Amino acid sequence: MRNKAFYKHYYLMLLPGLLWLFFVNILPMHGILMAFKDFNAGMGVFRSPWVGLDNFRYMFELDDSRIIFKNTIFIALLKMVGNLIVPLIFALMLNEVRHRLFTRSVQTAVYLPHFLSWVIVAGIMLDIFSYTGPVNRLLSSFGVEPLLFFAKPELFPALVVASDIWKEFGFAAIIFFSALTSINPEMYEAAAIDGASQFKRLTQITLPSIVPVVVLVGTLSMGNILNAGFDQIFNLYNPTVYSTGDIIDTWVYRAGLIDMQYGLATAVGLLKSVVGFVMISITYGLAYRFANYRIF
Amino acid sequence: MKKAKTGLALLLVAAVAGLTACSSSENGNNQESSASSNTGANAEAVIDPMAKFPEPVEVGIGRAIDPNYKFEGSDTAEDNAYTRWLKDTYNIVVKHTWEASIADYNQKVSISIGSNDLPDAMLVNESQVRQMVKAGQLADLTEVYGKYGNERLKQIYESNPGLLDNVTFDGKLYALPETTLPSAPLTWIRQDWLDKLRLQPPKTLEDLENIAKAFVDNKLGGDNTIGIIGTGQGGSLYSNFLASSDHFMNFSPLFFANDAYPGIWVNGEDGNAAYGSILPETKNALALMKGWYDKGILDKEIGLRKSSQEVISSGQAGIFFGPWWSPYNLTDSIKNDPNANWKPFVAPLDAEGKFNSNQATGSTFIVVKKQFKHPEAVIKMLNIHVSEKDPSYATAVGKELTSQEIPLFLIMGHGDQLDYAVNTTQKVLKGEMTLEQVDKLNYGFTYELSSHVKDVKLEPYDNYDIQYWNKDDDFFSHLYAHLNGGSAFINADINWVRSLATAQTQTMQTKWTNLKKLEDETFLKIIMGGASIDEFDTFVTKWKEQGGDQITKEVNELK
Numbered sequence: 001m002r003n004k005a006f007y008k009h010y011y012l013m014l015l016p017g018l019l020w021l022f023f024v025n026i027l028p029m030h031g032i033l034m035a036f037k038d039f040n041a042g043m044g045v046f047r048s049p050w051v052g053l054d055n056f057r058y059m060f061e062l063d064d065s066r067i068i069f070k071n072t073i074f075i076a077l078l079k080m081v082g083n084l085i086v087p088l089i090f091a092l093m094l095n096e097v098r099h100r101l102f103t104r105s106v107q108t109a110v111y112l113p114h115f116l117s118w119v120i121v122a123g124i125m126l127d128i129f130s131y132t133g134p135v136n137r138l139l140s141s142f143g144v145e146p147l148l149f150f151a152k153p154e155l156f157p158a159l160v161v162a163s164d165i166w167k168e169f170g171f172a173a174i175i176f177f178s179a180l181t182s183i184n185p186e187m188y189e190a191a192a193i194d195g196a197s198q199f200k201r202l203t204q205i206t207l208p209s210i211v212p213v214v215v216l217v218g219t220l221s222m223g224n225i226l227n228a229g230f231d232q233i234f235n236l237y238n239p240t241v242y243s244t245g246d247i248i249d250t251w252v253y254r255a256g257l258i259d260m261q262y263g264l265a266t267a268v269g270l271l272k273s274v275v276g277f278v279m280i281s282i283t284y285g286l287a288y289r290f291a292n293y294r295i296f
Numbered sequence: 297m298k299k300a301k302t303g304l305a306l307l308l309v310a311a312v313a314g315l316t317a318c319s320s321s322e323n324g325n326n327q328e329s330s331a332s333s334n335t336g337a338n339a340e341a342v343i344d345p346m347a348k349f350p351e352p353v354e355v356g357i358g359r360a361i362d363p364n365y366k367f368e369g370s371d372t373a374e375d376n377a378y379t380r381w382l383k384d385t386y387n388i389v390v391k392h393t394w395e396a397s398i399a400d401y402n403q404k405v406s407i408s409i410g411s412n413d414l415p416d417a418m419l420v421n422e423s424q425v426r427q428m429v430k431a432g433q434l435a436d437l438t439e440v441y442g443k444y445g446n447e448r449l450k451q452i453y454e455s456n457p458g459l460l461d462n463v464t465f466d467g468k469l470y471a472l473p474e475t476t477l478p479s480a481p482l483t484w485i486r487q488d489w490l491d492k493l494r495l496q497p498p499k500t501l502e503d504l505e506n507i508a509k510a511f512v513d514n515k516l517g518g519d520n521t522i523g524i525i526g527t528g529q530g531g532s533l534y535s536n537f538l539a540s541s542d543h544f545m546n547f548s549p550l551f552f553a554n555d556a557y558p559g560i561w562v563n564g565e566d567g568n569a570a571y572g573s574i575l576p577e578t579k580n581a582l583a584l585m586k587g588w589y590d591k592g593i594l595d596k597e598i599g600l601r602k603s604s605q606e607v608i609s610s611g612q613a614g615i616f617f618g619p620w621w622s623p624y625n626l627t628d629s630i631k632n633d634p635n636a637n638w639k640p641f642v643a644p645l646d647a648e649g650k651f652n653s654n655q656a657t658g659s660t661f662i663v664v665k666k667q668f669k670h671p672e673a674v675i676k677m678l679n680i681h682v683s684e685k686d687p688s689y690a691t692a693v694g695k696e697l698t699s700q701e702i703p704l705f706l707i708m709g710h711g712d713q714l715d716y717a718v719n720t721t722q723k724v725l726k727g728e729m730t731l732e733q734v735d736k737l738n739y740g741f742t743y744e745l746s747s748h749v750k751d752v753k754l755e756p757y758d759n760y761d762i763q764y765w766n767k768d769d770d771f772f773s774h775l776y777a778h779l780n781g782g783s784a785f786i787n788a789d790i791n792w793v794r795s796l797a798t799a800q801t802q803t804m805q806t807k808w809t810n811l812k813k814l815e816d817e818t819f820l821k822i823i824m825g826g827a828s829i830d831e832f833d834t835f836v837t838k839w840k841e842q843g844g845d846q847i848t849k850e851v852n853e854l855k
Contacts, residue, residue: 041412042431063842064810123602126529131596132520150600151824238529238599239816240826246813257406259809260427 091176110170122235349387358418480653481543560795620781807843
């Protein structure tokens with residue numbers, strides 16, 4: 001009986017979240033129908049005429065579709081890898097520092113950018129990398145011709161990925177810090193007594209202890225395979241970098257909200273969501289098997 | 297994943313908002329319907345287009361808000377001297393259904409249309425009007441306009457032929473258009489910089505190139521002087537047939553001087569319609585711009601800059617292209633540098649010595665939602681806006697207001713309003729005309745200009761240099777724009793080129809996003825060096841293949 005009361009209490013706490021999920025995420029799903037319709041705003045989603053898979057067929061005919069899917073996956077993959085490795089290395093390095101005040105302040109300083117919006121960060125970046133900005137002034141002092149960084153398609157993905165990592169690595173490192181502090185210090189003491197070097201202790205104790213967390217974070221991030229970051233790219237891109245920088249979300253934004261091609265934009269967005277869903281399912285399976293991760 | 301769905305989620309959320317709002321607005325309408333039948337009965341008998349409503353009538357509108365605008369005291373766009381006066385004098389209560397910043401306004405309108413969650417009335421552009429007519433969302437205004445439009449309003453539309461026809465579909469009037477002030481991009485140059493270097497004003501492209509080069513070489517705007525400043529982030533190199541009203545700060549004149557009209561539909565060599573962007577003249581213009589870009593004459597950060605106007609305000613550039621009303625946007629520049637003496641020039645001319653411009657077709661329209669019970673309230677608001685004000689106005693408001701105070705603000709005037717304003721104001725200034733002789737009834741704003749001009753313009757009256765103005769007067773920007781910019785424009789001999797199509801055809805609705813992207817990307821890359829000029833030919837082939845030929849056919853059928 002005590003158990004039942006316990007559950008009730010928790011279900012009650014869950015309720016607001018579930019309600020939010022229902023109204024904000026589930027209820028709007030009927031809009032997906034637009035992908036299969038010649039959407040007429042006056043008739044609404046339900047009464048607009050059906051067009052079957054026409055929107056999808058047209059989407060695959062477009063040259064753009066290939067490019068935006070390629071760009072999205074490329075940028076997202078780089079971000080996934082970068083956002084796993086950089087915070088990990090950073091956490092390991094900072095973990096070796098024994099000065100508490102120093103580690104604390106560094107940790108705080110590096111996760112601050114996470115709280116800035118991309119509108120602000122993008123503005124700062126455009127200034128820093130502008131034609132007369134500090135980066136170009138530095139380059140020109142070495143005799144390099146000034147470069148218009150954000151008009152170079154070959155540089156754009158790198159700038160996007162690097163700035164994303166810069167902004168997020170401090171925050172992403174928090175989970176690794178917590179994993180590191182949960183390692184039993186007695187293991188280190190024992191290893192030290194047995195004569196293991198600093199490096200040996202890192203490879204033999206630290207790394208194996210946090211592998212499950214690394215695998216978990218890595219696999220879960222795979223759900224973002226089609227998520228290259230709308231906020232960031234929208235604030236940084238311009239037509240000269242469409243070839244490498246235009247992603248699904250920015251394209252859908254232009255087609256749907258600027259050109260009012262609701263059906264086509266929904267079709268592209270739906271495909272993205274489906275792929276994202278499949279990826280999440282697969283990675284959950286992987287995390288379940290290899291990192292002992294359980295939701296249910 | 298939450299972010300991953302941004303695009304889709306936006307559309308979905310909009311759709312849901314539509315559902316809930318629909319049901320709530322239905323309730324609202326039911327409550328109002330009894331009231332409206334009463335007023336309807338009264339109206340049948342005698343219609344006074346300016347009469348006060350017996351009961352308060354609420355008009356819900358979507359509103360663009362300028363976040364930097366300073367209101368009197370605690371006034372807001374929704375509750376200010378003008379809206380209070382409307383309410384007290386006419387029983388018209390304006391409520392904001394939603395607000396959006398000026399930059400986001402069009403997006404918000406799109407969402408509103410897509411989710412069928414419309415305010416009772418709002419301002420939209422031409423392609424939005426067409427979209428809404430197609431979706432059957434708009435009220436047929438033919439009858440209410442006929443009944444409630446006052447004489448003055450009808451006169452204005454009659455003196456601007458074609459305006460109402462443009463928004464009449466199957467004999468039904470669906471929108472009330474603005475009487476767009478004509479606009480061609482002039483070349484604005486700092487006269488004080490020209491004087492410093494003893495240079496003559498430009499006539500040809502070559503003159504312009506030399507002047508810009510001289511400005512840069514002599515570092516008149518500091519070490520990072522920019523020759524010609526133009527398009528910024530999210531902007532376009534030239535105005536196109538779907539949004540051509542705004543020529544401010546782009547590079548249109550460089551195309552026009554090459555007899556090229558990108559972005560609009562022109563008469564091709566064979567007499568059929570052709571898209572200006574794919575014609576050889578456009579290639580020539582791009583080649584010229586590429587050359588200028590490489591020489592450092594054009595801004596290096598075309599299309600990347602967050603704000604081009606900042607460059608003007610900080611005095612870093614001495615040349616830009618803009619319409620006659622550009623001085624409204626030069627107040628910061630003049631404030632920062634009192635010597636900044638901007639002058640408009642009717643240049644550059646083409647090889648035959650003509651000054652070309654495409655003709656503005658884009659405009660703003662008032663539309664009314666189909667289900668709205670009181671479309672006559674919107675007509676009345678426009679009547680009031682264009683007519684001589686009720687005596688109560690002087691005490692209740694008593695000052696010049698802008699689109700930020702006046703809801704559903706349209707620029708309304710007779711077809712010759714700018715000519716009349718400039719000529720009359722000049723005459724009043726010189727004493728050739730008295731204030732009483734100004735046609736106050738038909739040209740209210742001219743009367744305002746004329747009554748202030750003597751406080752603002754100092755002698756010599758023919759010289760519009762910046763030192764001969766009283767810059768502290770509230771009316772300075774109005775008069776500075778009309779006299780300095782307007783006089784140059786109305787006296788210019790302009791070869792207008794009008795787009796053969798002004799709205800989207802069937803195929804455009806699906807393929808234009810793609811074609812527009814191809815165009816924007818290729819042109820910017822050619823100018824900024826990512827692609828060679830030969831890329832233009834590849835662009836033309838691709839453009840035709842990917843739907844351009846089909847669209848051209850449709851435009852020809854339209855003709």
